[in-house]
Amino acid sequence: MKQSPKRKLCRKVGSQLQAYYDGQLPPEKAIRVGEHIKWCESCSRKLEAYSQLSQGLRKIASDELNHLKPFSFWPAIRARLVNQTVSFKPRLGRMRLWFRPRPVWIGLTVSVVVLLIIFFSTLVIPSKLPANYCRIESISAPEHQLMIYQEKTDGFTIIWLLE
Amino acid sequence: MTVDEDSALVHGCLKGSVDQFQGLVEKYQYRIYLLVYGIVLDRELAKDLTQEVFIKAYQSLKSFKGKSSFYTWLYKIGFNLALDAKRKRSRRPQIELDESREATLVGAQSHVQPDREALRGELYTMILRGMEELTLTQRTVVLLREWEGYSYQEIAGLMKCSVGTVMSRLHYAREKLREYLKPYLKGNL
Numbered sequence: 154m155k156q157s158p159k160r161k162l163c164r165k166v167g168s169q170l171q172a173y174y175d176g177q178l179p180p181e182k183a184i185r186v187g188e189h190i191k192w193c194e195s196c197s198r199k200l201e202a203y204s205q206l207s208q209g210l211r212k213i214a215s216d217e218l219n220h221l222k223p224f225s226f227w228p229a230i231r232a233r234l235v236n237q238t239v240s241f242k243p244r245l246g247r248m249r250l251w252f253r254p255r256p257v258w259i260g261l262t263v264s265v266v267v268l269l270i271i272f273f274s275t276l277v278i279p280s281k282l283p284a285n286y287c288r289i290e291s292i293s294a295p296e297h298q299l300m301i302y303q304e305k306t307d308g309f310t311i312i313w314l315l316e
Numbered sequence: 317m318t319v320d321e322d323s324a325l326v327h328g329c330l331k332g333s334v335d336q337f338q339g340l341v342e343k344y345q346y347r348i349y350l351l352v353y354g355i356v357l358d359r360e361l362a363k364d365l366t367q368e369v370f371i372k373a374y375q376s377l378k379s380f381k382g383k384s385s386f387y388t389w390l391y392k393i394g395f396n397l398a399l400d401a402k403r404k405r406s407r408r409p410q411i412e413l414d415e416s417r418e419a420t421l422v423g424a425q426s427h428v429q430p431d432r433e434a435l436r437g438e439l440y441t442m443i444l445r446g447m448e449e450l451t452l453t454q455r456t457v458v459l460l461r462e463w464e465g466y467s468y469q470e471i472a473g474l475m476k477c478s479v480g481t482v483m484s485r486l487h488y489a490r491e492k493l494r495e496y497l498k499p500y501l502k503g504n505l
Contacts, residue, residue, distance in 0.1 A: 171487050175461065177468050202494045205501050209443040210462040216440075217353055218346055226345045226363075227338050230370050234334045237375075 163193055170196055174203045322386040329377055341370050344387055347464070348394045354459040355398035356405075357448055365401055369394040391474065399452060439500045446496040454489035457482055 166189045172178045173186040190197045321339075328336030348369050353362035373393050380389050447455055453475070460471045471482045494501070 171490065172468075172483065175468070175486075199494075202501055203490060205439070206443065206490060206493055206497070207462055209440050210458070213440055213444060214350055214463050217350060217359075220359070221346065221349060221363075225342065226349075226367055226370065227341045230341055230367055230374075231334060231338070233367070233371055234337070234374055 162189065163196060166190075166193070166196055167199070170199055171203070174200055323382060326377060326380060326382075326386065329374065334374075337370075337374055340373075340386065340390075344390055345370070347387070348390060350463055351391060351394050351459065352398040354447070354463060355395070355452065355455060356402050357444060361401060361405075362398075365394075365397055369397055372397065388474065395456065402452065439497065442497055442500050443493070446493045449496060450489050450492060454485050454492070457485045458489045458493075461486060 166186050169178060169182060169186055170190075173183055176183075178186065190200060322343075325336050325339045329340075345366060349362055349366045352365045352369065353359065356362055356365065369390065373390055376393070380386065447458070450458065456475065457471060460466045460474065466474070468479045468482045468486075472479045475482065
């Protein structure tokens with residue numbers, strides 16, 4: 154069944170009624186809606202309902218504020234803020250979160266330190282570290298200055314040659 | 317107080333002066349209370365939450381960058397806290413009826429025609445009950461429009477949705493309220 158032009162117009166205006174009521178329609182559209190509601194009972198009743206709702210809501214807000222005033226939230230808020238230690242010092246933020254002590258970091262650090270000690274312990278400066286034991290087959294020419302350390306262990310005589 | 321004065325007070329607070337926060341509290345406390353009350357519909361809870369909003373705002377002051385107004389930033393804190401509080405509570409009638417409103421309802425149930433004032437009081441009470449029937453987003457958009465007077469664009473910005481969505485939510489909220497309140501609206505609208 155075809156809708157009458159008036160009914161079609163009513164549906165179209167109906168969708169704009171709310172924006173008209175809230176003053177959010179462009180002027181030319183607002184004029185058209187204003188003209189429509191002069192003769193359309195259905196749309197004007199809807200508008201009246203919006204108006205009553207708004208009045209009711211405003212009255213509720215007003216009642217609530219009258220109930221509340223002259224109460225101020227400040228004394229209670231101040232008391233809580235003063236008791237708290239709120240610091241606005243610069244924080245490292247995320248970096249600080251990452252670098253706070255954690256077991257995994259401590260474990261990793263200790264492991265790295267031990268490995269470094271072992272690694273550097275193998276890089277012995279000949280004059281300071283003992284060589285593996287060996288049998289001396291020959292001694293080089295006297296022009297070489299040698300310092301010989303002897304230590305007995307397990308029945309073997311170990312001679313360290315240091316130069 | 318202007319927006320610049322808000323920024324100056326925030327700056328003062330960040331330097332460690334708690335008392336600088338007083339100006340901001342006294343300026344916005346009632347608006348925040350209304351916002352929170354509109355969502356939770358419980359006076360005592362709304363009072364507690366209003367305090368929490370400002371405490372949390374003070375603790376988070378460093379994160380206020382000044383990109384929006386201080387109230388917009390404060391509103392978001394209030395909205396989120398109220399929403400969380402509302403969700404934690406079980407769904408039950410939240411409306412606090414004071415004695416005068418209860419008497420009006422009792423009177424309305426009698427066969428005597430209630431007077432104009434009584435009918436109006438009943439309407440307001442029923443509006444609150446009707447608000448409880450709305451979804452939280454519908455309720456929020458109604459409050460922002462009716463209590464805060466924000467435009468559709470401003471509401472869309474606050475709720476992070478389109479203007480069309482705002483209009484749609486507002487439309488459905490009002491239709492729902494209109495349907496709920498039909499017996500109470502003048503002329504049965």
